Every structure is written in C-alpha cells, then in structure tokens.
Amino acid sequence: MSSILNIGTRALMANQLALQTAGNNIANVNTPGYSRQSVTLANVAGQFSGSGYYGNGVEIVTVARSHSEFLTRQATLSSSVAASDTKRLSQLKQLEDVFQGGATGLGASVSDMLNSFSDIVSSPTDVTARTVALSRADEMASRFRAAASQLDNLKSGVQTELKSSVDSINSLAGRIASVNGEISRALNSGQQPNDLLDQRDQLIKELNQHVQTTSIPADDGTIGIFLAGSQSLVLGTSTSKVSLIQDEFGDPAKSKLAIQQGKASVVLEEATLGGGAIAGMLRFQNSDLVDASNLLGRMALAIGTAVNDQQTLGLDLKGAKGSNLFSLTAMPDGIKATTNQGSATLGVSIQTSPTSGTTALAASNYEISFNDATTGTIKRLSDGVTTNFSSFSSTSPIKIDGLDIAINNTGTPAGGDRFLITPFKDAASSISTAFASASGLAMASPVSGTMASDNKGTLATSTLTAQQDNANLTEEVTLTFDGAGKFNVTGTGTGTPTGVSYTPGEPINYNGWSVTLIGTPQAGDVFTIKANAYAAQDAGNAQAMMDLRGMAMFDGAALTDGYAGAMSEIGVRVQSAGYAAAVSESIALNMEKDRTSVSGVNLDEEAAKLLQFQQAYQSSAKMLQISQSIFDTLMQTVAR
Secondary structure, three states: OHHHHHHHHHHHHHHHHHHHHHHHHHHOOOOOOOOOEEEEEEEOOOEEEOOEEEOOOEEEEEEEEOOOHHHHHHHHHHHHHHHHHHHHHHHHHHHHHHOOOOOOOHHHHHHHHHHOHHHHHHOOOOHHHHHHHHHHHHHHHHHHHHHHHHHHHHHHHHHHHHHHHHHHHHHHHHHHHHHHHHHHHHHHHOOOOHHHHHHHHHHHHHHHHHOOEEEEEOOOOOEEEEEOOOEEEEEOOEEOOEEEEOOOOOOOOOOEEEEEEOOEEEEEOHHHOOOOHHHHHHHHHHHHHHHHHHHHHHHHHHHHHHHHHHHOOOEOOOOOEOOOOEEOOOOOOOEEOOOOOOOOOEEEEEOOOOOOHHHHOOOOOEEEEEOOOOOEEEEEOOOOEEEEEOOOEOOEOEEEOOEEEEEOOOOOOOOOOEEEEOOOOOHHHHOEEOOOOHHHOOOEOOEEEEEOOOOOOOOEEEEEEEOOOOOOOOOOEEEEEOOOOEEEEEOOOOOOOOOEEOOOOOEEEEOOEEEEEEOOOOOOOEEEEEEOOOHHHOOHHHHHHHHHHHOEEEOOEEHHHHHHHHHHHHHHHHHHHHHHHHHHHHHHHHHHHHHHHHHOOOHHHHHHHHHHHHHHHHHHHHHHHHHHHHHHHHHHHHHO
C-alpha cells in the first residue's frame, strides 16, 4: 500500500508544481524579458519483482526556460539598429523645422529684402522706401539669428541626451555585472536560475538601446559585454566606465564616445559603434547638425558680404561713399589639434582677389594636415575631397572654395600638425544691420553714363552698375564708335584699347563698372562714363542690389535659390533617414516576433495546460483517497 501512496504523493506534488509554473507564466505574460517556463517531468525507475518491474511514479527534473540564444541575440541586435535609425530620424525632423518654407521662412525674408529695393529704384528720393528696405534687411538678419539659435538649442538638447545615455550605459553595465555574479553563484546548485537569466537578457537588451554590444559567454556562466567589437564594458563582475569626450581639435560642436581601459582612455570611433541611440545622436550631432549649421552660416556670410560689397560701391543721399549694411563677424581662426608641435596659427577670410570668393563658398568645414612647414593637404569634410598644397607661407595662402587660409603674423607649422577650419561657425548667429538710419543706404551708382548730344545712331543704355571697388572706378572713360561695329576706349585705368568689338546687349567692363548698351551706333557716336554728380536723384546701386537676386552664388544656384537648396538637402536627409528607420523597425519587429514565438507566453496554451494539470492533480488526489480507503479496510480486517 505504501507504493501506491508514494506514487500518488509524487504525482500530486509534480502536478501542483506544473500548475504553479503555468500560473507563473500567465502572471508574467506582460513582463518585459520574461521567458516562458515549463516543468520537465521524468519517470521514476521501476522496482523489480518476480513478476516484473513496477513503476514508482513521476519526479520533477527541472523548470526549463524556453529560450533561443540565437533569436535573442538577433532580436537585440536588430532593435539596437532600429534605435539608432529612429533616434536620428526624430532629431532630423526637428532640424527640418528650422528650415521652414513659406512667408515666415528665411528664404522669403531674403527675397523680401532684395525686392524692397525696387521701390527705391522707382523713387530714389523717397525716404519711406529706404526705411522699408532697411527694415527688410533687419528682418532678414533677425531670422538668420533665430535659425542659428534654434540650431544651438538642438545642439544643447542632443548633448543632454548623450550624457543621459552615457549615464544609463554605466548604470546598466553595473547591474549586468551584479547579475553575472548572482548567476555564477546560482549555477553551483546545478540548476539554471531562469529569472536571473531573463533579467540579464533584458538588461542587455536595454543596454543595446543605447549602444550596440557584442556578448560572449564565459565558462562560469557570466557574459562579457564588448563595445565597438573589442572594447570590454563588462567582464564577469567588473565594468569599465564610458564617457563623452571632445574630438582631437576640442571642437565643441562634436563629441566622441570613450571607454576607460585601465589607465588609458580608448576612443570609440563613431563608425565602429553600430546601432543604439548614441550612434544615431552622434551621427546627427557630428554630421547632420554641422552640415546644417554650415549651410545656414554660408548663406548669412555670402549674402551679407555680397550686399556689403555692393553697398560700399554706392553713394548715399548726401553723396558719401556707402558703408557696410551688415555687421559680420570675422571667420574664426583654424582650431589646432591637441597634438600639434608647431607654433603657427591660421587665419581664414573670404578671397578678395582677383574677385570676391562669395560665389565659390562651399558649405563645409576643412581639415588641414601638414607634411612639413610648407606642404600638405586640405580635406573638404563635407565630401572628403582632398587637395594638395605647396609653398604655403605667410605671403602665399591656401586658396580653396573662395577662401584664403594664411598664417597669422608669425609662427611656423611643423610636420604632422593639423588644423580644423570652421569658416561659417558664427556667421548666422552674429549677423545684424550696421546702422539704423535709412539715409545710410547707398542707393546711387558712383558712376553715370551720358550720350553725346550729337550722336546719330540709336545707341542707348540698358544697365550701368558698379561691380567692384577700383581705384579708377569714377575716372572719366569715353567710348567712341566707328560705325563698323567697333569702338575705341580712352580714360585712366582702361589701357586705352582700340578696335574693341561691340555687340548690343553684351556687357562692357572697365575700372570696376559694367555697362550694357543696346542699339546701333553711327560713326563718331560717343558714350561717356564718369563720376555721378547727382546721387540724390539716382538709384543705380539699388538696381544693382536687385540684380544680386540672379547672381550664381550657392553651388551654381541663384542667390535667392540658396535657401531652397538648403531646405532640399535637409529634406533629402529626412526622407533617407525615414526610409532607413522604417526598414530597421520592420526587421526588429519581425525578429522580436520570432523570439517571442519561442520564449513568449501564449495565454491559450497556458490555459489548456491549467486544465490538463488540474485534471492530473485531481486524479492524483483521488489516487491518495483510494489508497487511504484501501488502507482503512485492511486495518479493519486485521482488527477483527
């Protein structure tokens, strides 16, 4: 009788624990990282007797965790990549808001400013028209500063998020190391600590939301966590600290991730980080945000410089030479690498010779590397194009993309020295109008043209504008036509050429001015250009300001199309990032479905198990009841 009692007792205990395990699964159906558990049952070896082996019931071997290392690893990896793409996309959408279109956008304010000069052309003496033009210039400068402020806010926000993520990485690493220790100790019991293993997997998954890791199991049950492929973050129960550092130039606009390995700090290059929110934010901060800042800064600097150049060529209402309309901050000096050995400092400016470099500016930073004191390479960071230079000195600057890069005063670069050039860093945040009085607008051309009173042909002036500062700009110049499609030139600075071909509608350029004539001249017809004696009634420079609208300035596009180009570039990045995020999120979702199909809790399945083990439990209890009844009957028989 004792054998059937033992069999019933074992069965009752086994089915009770099976019920308990199914109930635990149901209770944790929504617990993040929980893996479904199941009781593993085994037959107790039978007992030999003369008539054969009789079973001794059931025993519980273990509580097993439904788990696939491969699927868990793949799901963690795919979710890490998705976290990177999603984070970058969310930041880019905020950046897109800075480059808004429409009437309130920066592009509209540029067009409004240049278009406002048309009223001055129509009425040169109207002070109200000049006041409106000045207010439009001030509004444009204000919008540049507002956009720059928004970019600065984005930078601050990203920096805050990066620091928070780094803190989370260090915290999670410490918790993983702690769980590693608990798992190692628990494995000494001979059974798998399911809940601790689930907890560790969940911590690793959370860690990968911040930075992609590689996991390598150890013989003692612990797992080593590595960053950038080979840098250990967690080894057993010990951890390494992660931190944010500036790059080798100390550029505050950029950050890098570093890990402390012993006494050395190892920089983790952005390209090796893989996925995780930090990788997405670093790419946004170090690339997207820098490029957007350069696009905005180039616009501010190029437009401000072009307008200033034209303004200083004109005459104001009093006939005085114009002064700058916009205040522009000088380009910052080159930033030295922390490893530089030479004493040189580099200054940067817009080229002024042979012509202004405003139309050649590229929205990029540059890195200069010296082979020795006079030779080296300059790399345009926006596209990676590298250009060699030689004979570099204080009198022979590097000329690239409309920029002059020269040694400041004294100092000599050494071989191996490097510099970061950030020409547009402060341009948008510092632009402002230089004066408040509308009378300061130099809207008159410094030169005027007149036809001789006795001209016989149909020669007429289409346009006459001053285009660059020249010592002979206002010197009198005479064009005398021979009636055969040619003319002779006389006047200081012209070189007095003869037999110059004349084509109606084609510009004629001397001494910094440009005139376009139309019509057919007769022999002896004369056209004279000289200093403008009636500045108050003239608006030739206002017309030249309007003509800036079509100047090919931004990568070959017109000045007024520069903002549209910037919007387009940001929009393309948002679109590309959106596609990448959609793909990676889809992959991550599918991988998580595959993982949960193995490890997840199915409520229907668990409910069926509850019924199955409930019936088995009740049958086991009935077995005990029958055993008790038989034992009572036996005792009663013996008692008689």
